[in-house]
Amino acid sequence: MxxxxxxxxxxxxxxxxxxxxxxxxxxxxxxxxxxxxxxxxxxxxxxxxxxxxxxxxxxxxxxxxxxxxxxxxxxxxxxxxxxxxxxxxxxxxxxxxxxxxxxxxxxxxxxxxxxxxxxxxxxxxxxxxxxxxxxxxxxxxxxxxxxxxxxxxxxxxxxxxxxxxxxxxxxxxxxxxxxxxxxxxxxxxxxxxxxxxxxxxxxxxRRTYITGISNGGYLTRWQLENHPGLYDGGVDWEGALWTADGPSLLTSLPTAVARTLGSARDEDLYAGGFARGSEFLWPYHENAYWGVTQKIYRAEFDPSYDPRCPGGSAGSSLEEILAPCASDAAYDYGARPASVHRAVARVALTGRIGKPLITLHGDLDALLPKAADSDVYARMIDARGRGALHRYYTVRGGTHVDGLYDTYPDRLRPILPCYRSAFDALTSWVEWGTPPPADHTVGEPADGDVIDSCPLR
Known part of the structure; x- marks a missing residue:
């Protein structure tokens, strides 16, 4: 159900x-x-x-x-x-x-x-x-x-x-x-x-802000790295991470596809960054996200790996679209030709942001696990000497899409109210010089309106 x-x-x-x-x-x-x-x-x-x-x-x-x-x-x-x-x-x-x-x-x-x-x-x-x-x-x-x-x-x-x-x-x-x-x-x-x-x-x-969810979060990161003069700041809600040598979707999802097809263990997913405690979300992602996401992004950056899958299209029916490619279970991004890495490098992130950025990521994200994504990006920003421009909040109980809260209200919390608080914190930071709270995990509320309230303190 x-x-x-x-x-x-x-x-x-x-x-x-x-x-x-x-x-x-x-x-x-x-x-x-x-x-x-x-x-x-x-x-x-x-x-x-x-x-x-x-x-x-x-x-x-x-x-x-x-x-x-x-x-x-x-x-x-x-x-x-x-x-x-x-x-x-x-x-x-x-x-x-x-x-x-x-x-x-x-x-x-x-x-x-x-x-x-x-x-x-x-x-x-x-x-x-x-x-x-x-x-x-x-x-x-x-x-x-x-x-x-x-x-x-x-x-x-x-x-x-x-x-x-x-x-x-x-x-x-x-x-x-x-x-x-x-x-x-x-x-x-x-x-x-x-x-x-x-x-x-x-x-x-007078002020221009960039923001987005998932791929929109990736765009937020990229714009603040490459066109900081256009913006005053941004909020990145679980943005996708692309780096020339990994990690990226192409390094975390093959193991998930392999598990779907019965050739990987739970321990392999943990090693790839998937969070312990997120297992209850895996059946949904096996059927709705992992296979299709791996094959279409692999087709984007590495079309020669298996030209037959997805071939000219990801599929004509929902069943075909969602079905994983068997070959993707063995996909090894690190072993792929340099041309593939160059293709990813064209859109890769560096961490060199030029304006204030707030990142939010759910600790139960089962599509873009934060250990292989925003945790890494936060370290990239620090390595570039831009840590003072960044705040990073982990949302306990958050996952990739808030709609899943309706199915698991006892296990998840929506990220949207935390995002709204983060946006307000960004504008106060930019316009009034009020520093947002330091990086931390936003805990689950003991009571109150979890759907529409999420203080960042």
């Missing part, structure tokens, strides 16, 4: 959704210079197509059932009882930048490099930018991130990263091209959104 509740989360992620619902109420005040003023001036630099709308509520509460969000693409990221704010009027701009790939079918466009930019009427002078987690699209973090930052007064921008879905690796020419595009699209959107804010409000954002 628990598995049957979990698999639809991934099924929703793997399904391209074209939204055709009705538009929410559009205010006539936009024509009088009040609500949504300057809508006619907003032009997204470099966009091949854009569509602007003046909306009475930019949050998921107001957008549910319309073409301005996609609840299916958000499935599983938040706990069912999560509270979110509503009633934020303003402008939404949907569109895409020029691109040659066609994975994203949202709005019927079948065009990648899609983005959403939201501009609240009551602006606090800031901008929050994110990229989609996993292989999802631009609306994936509407409930987890967009709703709250909009209610706080921030403008918000999100990208599909330039490719999406389980066949994302088919984008590009060289190994690593698809992931490299993620970084370029995030930079592109940040620059464009800053100019859009200036058009709408009369001046550029």
């Amino acid at each position: 628990r598995l049957s509740r979990g698999v639809p989360f991934l099924a929703a992620v793997l399904t391209a959704v074209t939204l055709t619902g009705p538009a929410p109420a559009v205010s006539a005040a936009a024509e009088t210079g009040g609500h949504c003023a300057r809508l006619e001036r907003v032009r997204v630099p470099g966009a091949a197509l854009q569509r602007g709308a003046c909306l009475d509520d930019l949050t998921t509460t107001g957008l549910t059932g319309t073409r301005y969000t996609d609840l299916a693409d958000q499935a599983g990221l938040t706990a069912a009882g999560t509270k979110t704010p509503s009633g934020v009027p303003g402008i939404q701009i949907d569109g895409y930048f020029p691109d040659s790939s066609r994975f994203n079918a949202t709005h019927g466009w079948r065009h990648d490099a899609q983005f959403v930019i939201r501009l609240p009427d009551h602006w606090n002078g800031g901008l929050v930018v994110t990229g989609a987690p996993g292989n999802r699209k631009q609306y994936a973090t509407d409930k987890a991130i967009s709703d709250r930052v909009l209610a706080q007064g921030y403008a918000y921008a999100a990208t599909d990263k330039g490719n999406s879905g389980t066949d994302f690796y088919r984008d590009g020419v060289r190994p690593g091209d698809a992931v490299a595009e993620w970084n370029a699209r995030t930079t592109q959107l940040t620059r464009a959104a800053r100019r859009v804010a200036a058009q709408r409000y009369g001046h550029a954002p």
Whole structure:
């Protein structure tokens, strides 16, 4: 029963959704210079197509059932009882930048490099930018991130990263091209959104923050290492770690696939960084994450290893998509040719962040085990002499997607409330010079609202 509740989360992620619902109420005040003023001036630099709308509520509460969000693409990221704010009027701009790939079918466009930019009427002078987690699209973090930052007064921008879905690796020419595009699209959107804010409000954002979940957390790390001048800081929620010589997904997941296929023991997973105590989550991950994740990222960086699997596609049915490749159980990244390591090096992290960064990671993450990910990245930051710019909080009972809390409320806790506290801590750190708490483990609360409350003290 628990598995049957979990698999639809991934099924929703793997399904391209074209939204055709009705538009929410559009205010006539936009024509009088009040609500949504300057809508006619907003032009997204470099966009091949854009569509602007003046909306009475930019949050998921107001957008549910319309073409301005996609609840299916958000499935599983938040706990069912999560509270979110509503009633934020303003402008939404949907569109895409020029691109040659066609994975994203949202709005019927079948065009990648899609983005959403939201501009609240009551602006606090800031901008929050994110990229989609996993292989999802631009609306994936509407409930987890967009709703709250909009209610706080921030403008918000999100990208599909330039490719999406389980066949994302088919984008590009060289190994690593698809992931490299993620970084370029995030930079592109940040620059464009800053100019859009200036058009709408009369001046550029005074503060710009980068943030994200999973692959969005990786983007946060990479942007603060490579384009720190664009941002004032970031919050990294369990970002994926890519390093040329490991660790990475390609060094931890083969053992998990081998266990799925019966050729590895639990002890082998512990040696690879998987946490003791996370075993109850492994059956779900065996069926929904490990196999598909290993094969599509191996296809991205090392397509010559087994050209038949996944071949031209990760699969045409959900069963085919989720099935592991038998050859991946024996995958040895360290023994692969130098060309594979060079492909990963193109998108690798170094730890050389240039602006404040807060990292959160659940101690029961069974997809990106923190011992092989954020623990390592924290050491990389320290080795680069950037430790003063970093805070790292382990969330006890946290796992990779908060939706699993609904299945295991007695064993897990959502990370989202801790993320919200971390974002507030970051802005206080940047804007008021108030240092966040030192690195520590955020313990499980003895009582109270675990879904919506998580003090970092």
